[in-house]
Amino acid sequence: NAGVIQTPRHKVTGKGQEATLWCEPISGHSAVFWYRQTIVQGLEFLTYFRNQAPIDDSGMPKERFSAQMPNQSHSTLKIQSTQPQDSAVYLCASSSRTSSAETLYFGSGTRLTVL
Amino acid sequence: GDSVTQTEGLVTVTEGLPVKLNCTYQTTYLTIAFFWYVQYLNEAPQVLLRSSTDNKRTEHQGFHATLHKSSSSFHLQKSSAQLSDSALYYCALASAGNKLTFGIGTRVLVRP
Structure with a gap:
């Protein structure tokens, strides 16, 4: 079991550029979550999928952030027109069930730096 | 919505002495469980403790926590x-x- 895999580990973009972050959940897990980690805000929920369907995107900044899960083996988080305030560590997590508070397993994250 | 408050940003303790981290919460929805996650340097967050039972002590790796719904802690x-x-x-x-x-x-x- 390789755990949750996130790529790239580090990404540097210029202001206004697009950034796409990738996540491969643990095989067999049905739920995928995206969080943003900063020193000031801690771990902020962005969005999650259950069986590839989007369930809750209440944490997503609407204008420039989008997430997809085209198949059960990967999810992407796309940020258009990146801004310096988007700089953070973006964490993906997966869990095997969605209705009984199962443990979330996190990837190591993608550190996004917007210059 | 739900919120979790951790009052200390940094806790410094001497090896061998006790340590306590505070956590209180507010929830307006059905809350199923409570967790403590730990993140070591350059690693992913990982679960340390989980509890869903009021007034029951949960222990793991020498750490313990008790959910107190009466005080939301x-x-x-x-x-x-x-x-x-x-x-x-x-x-x-x-x-x-x-x-x-x-x-x-x-x-x-x-x-x-």
């Missing part, structure tokens, strides 16, 4: 801190759908 404690306990600790609650709401985190620094 789930404090984390350890009787003897070790150097290897230096890390970032997050308190979290899980609502329906398994969405976790995290606190801001408490960094623990254990000094020799």
Whole structure:
């Protein structure tokens, strides 16, 4: 079991550029979550999928952030027109069930730096 | 919505002494469970403790926490801190759908 895999580990973009972050959940897990980690805000929920369907995107900044899960083996988080305030560590997590508070397993994250 | 409050940003403790991290919460929805996650330097957050039973002590790796719904608290404690306990600790609650709401985190620094 390789755990949750996130790529790239580090990404540097210029202001206004697009950034796409990738996540491969643990095989067999049905739920995928995206969080943003900063020193000031801690771990902020962005969005999650259950069986590839989007369930809750209440944490997503609407204008420039989008997430997809085209198949059960990967999810992407796309940020258009990146801004310096988007700089953070973006964490993906997966869990095997969605209705009984199962443990979330996190990837190591993608550190996004917007210059 | 749900919220989790961790009042200490940094806790510094001497090795061998007790450590306590505070966690209180507010929830307007059905909350299923409470967690403590730990994140070591350059690693992913990982679960340390989980509880869904009121007034029941939960223990793991020398740490313990008791959920007290009467005071909306789930404090984390350890009787003897070790150097290897230096890390970032997050308190979290899980609502329906398994969405976790995290606190801001408490960094623990254990000094020799």
